[in-house]
Amino acid sequence: MSEPKVFLLPDLGEGLTEAELVNWLVAVGDEIRVDQPIAEVETAKSMVEVPSPYAGTVAVLHGEPGQTLDVGKPLISVTPVGAAESTSASPSAGGAPAAAPSSPAAEAAETYREEEKAGSGNVLIGYGTPGGHGVARRTRAPKRASGADAGAVQVSEAEKAADELILMRTRVPGKLGAVISPLVRRMARDHGVDLGGLQGSGTSGMIMRRDVEAAIKPEPAASQAVTAPQPAAASAPEPSSAGGTDSRTGLGITGRTPVRGVRKAVAANMSRSRSEIPEATVWVDVDATALVELRAGLKKSDPHHTPGLLAFIARFVTAGLRKYPELNTRIVTTGDADGGTGQEIVAFDGVNLGFAAQTDRGLMVPSVRNADKLSARELDAEIRRLTAVVREGKATPAELGRGTFTLNNYGVFGVDGSAAIINHPEVGILGVGRIIDKPWVVNGELAVRKVTELTLTFDHRVCDGGTAGGFLRYVADAIENPGSVLADL
Template identity: 45%
Template sequence: MSNQIFMLPDLGEGLTEADIAQWHVEVGDVVTIDQIVVEVETAKAAVDVPIPFAGTVIELHGADGETLKVGTPLITVSGGSDADATVSATHERYREEERAGSGNVLIGYGTSEDAPLRRRRTGAAAHTVSLAPSSGTSARWLSPIVRTLARENGLDENSLTATGAGGVIVRADVERALEQPSFTATTPAAASSVDVRIPLEGLRKAVADKLTTSRREIPDATTWVDVDATELFTARTQINNALPDHDKISLMALLARLTVAALKRYPELNASVDTARGEIVRYRQIHLGIAAHTPKGLMVPVISDADALTTVELSQALREMTELARDGKLPPARLTGGTFTLNNYGVFGVDGSTPIINHPEAAILGIGRIIDKPWVMNGQLTVRKIAQISLSFDHRVCDGGEAGGFLRLFGDYVENPISVLGRL
């Protein structure tokens, strides 16, 4: 029996590296084929990595927070007598699952071991993983970032309640301890309020890079207008009264539907600029990105072919995306390919914003909070539900006339939504 080295597999979507977010095993543990051994964080999403070998863990090639390149060693295990035959059978089972549409999606294959990598996705086959610590060892450990956060705030690691898999102390455990009324700093570092340095890596680095590119390459401008959203709420109530409980639609779904309707009238905003070829690319389909704040930071999951979906289908897609984003399980493929982004920054309690365009798209539509305000209607002062909407757009793609026309049309749809919601 020889040791086998499992390389970091191809993560798909053109990704070439990943950060180790959390090991689920340690040296000395016995692993089985298909067991999830590590969670890695790419520029797109968090991904669970299963191992195609069975055996005893000999070496982990990287610590928490460390960045590994695709095709470099990830984990070494001692080999089993029938390992090669079992791995081949596993590969074939994965291929059969994909052909049968089981929901287990193959992202790609490793450069040396041809090992499939399973995206985390609702409906995928569950893995039962034993994370009991080896004899004489402790399963309570921290990633470098979380450990630093705890120590900078004077927290004793032994006093923390670990909620992560296998007794891992995660960031939420530290933050929960800091929120306790009984918390007091116990170290000079915390007492003197020293600066905290947080590595710019993983998803946060990807977001920073994209926003920096947007500001550097796109000559953007922003326009905004106040709209009366009272009838939008009325329309939602009327529609939901006619639907079964499992099909009830959200307000965000209505806004997404109105966005798609306005883009059909102004297709020049559903576009991007191909700087290498000096061309404006106007897309036939609308792949709608929804800016979302998640525990891992800003993400923009994409609803593909949103223009082909009914309002109910849009609402169902949004509900699924929200659950996956909240659980940190959005697969990389759901975070790419957008052609236009909708940003509901009103959930943060703000009225307006000048959102940065999600490069390489040409525009982003923003929705502020919807609140009761005085409003003149038919010459009479009354109270209505008012929101400020804004549009940041690439001035290379369209001028203020087209941008203003799109925003005004969208505002008209918000004020009279029934006119465009005939097909549910």
């Protein structure tokens, strides 16, 4: 009997190494086609429908809803189309198989084989059928256990090595030729190695395990001996059920919520930002009356295509980043010939402007790609589109993880200011507070004006207060005199 093909959970992009299985879209015994969605999984960035690269009958579902699966582990086993017919045509295991009669099943099998060769072209981040790229997708038939465990899939060491080769086709964001496996990514993450700053020693710049190991600074043996037992103790989970009494406060426990998905990613990123980035904050009150009046005038003439205030401010921010490019960079760790480590500031040709969006799944930061090349109207349309996408949980990792600077409109929450945490590995975030009526001196006289507060948090390693203050003042002046600034953009 033809053994099932095992589909491994594919790489989901942006360094993600695990996903939570939300629910299955198929059941054991179902007939499925190539690229049919088989499961919904939730990563730290978005909800993703995973398509099947195989056509056939679902044999095994590897996992239960709510379970966290690692990239590269079995997701589903599929018995290929036509396997049953070819099996029944063979009288014994050792006999020569008879020619399969022409049938719809045989025709479907041939269609499946042609799809396997040509590829459907549908691509999930880091995975997909070849579809014209000239690269054949490798598949394998796994070993089957015997007896009561006949439904379980056993993966040998050789097969694991082969699977790792498949996973090594994963792209590192921002580096076209450097590809790494999730195992290498996890090693780098656990040791704080920035893969974006490594030069791979493999073919076409591929980042290998040895490259990450070379970038890891060895710990003293004595320190390792002392700290080795600690991770096991720290990772011991608390009881998952509610009830009981908290030992620290003496209060009753009403519930426990696992930190996972988006909340887990946000917590990890914010902790890393605060621990690694020496941040500083500057702020200024701004008279936004002229901008509010400008938009009101545009809305009267074209009520359906007038950009929002955030789009105008985004336009000013991208212009300011061109003038002060130090804030549109990131810091990466580099290695030297002596085995030591250093740092360098990486500048970008363009701005991918991230903006904070509150969703039911938590705070998301989608980014407008090449925002510096868009008009205020184009920025407004893209901001609205991305906001809708993230709130539906359908944003791709590429839409969520490639920002170079973040704009945060916390005025929608009715607050004036906030010392925001930088979205690592970026080096700056600009916050905009609510716009309210305040007393303001205009031409020596007191007047009521529309006032907002801008707050800039920046990485002090990439620039000093003069650069940060200059950028903040540029954006503030643009808000106060939007007509003259827009004329120059």
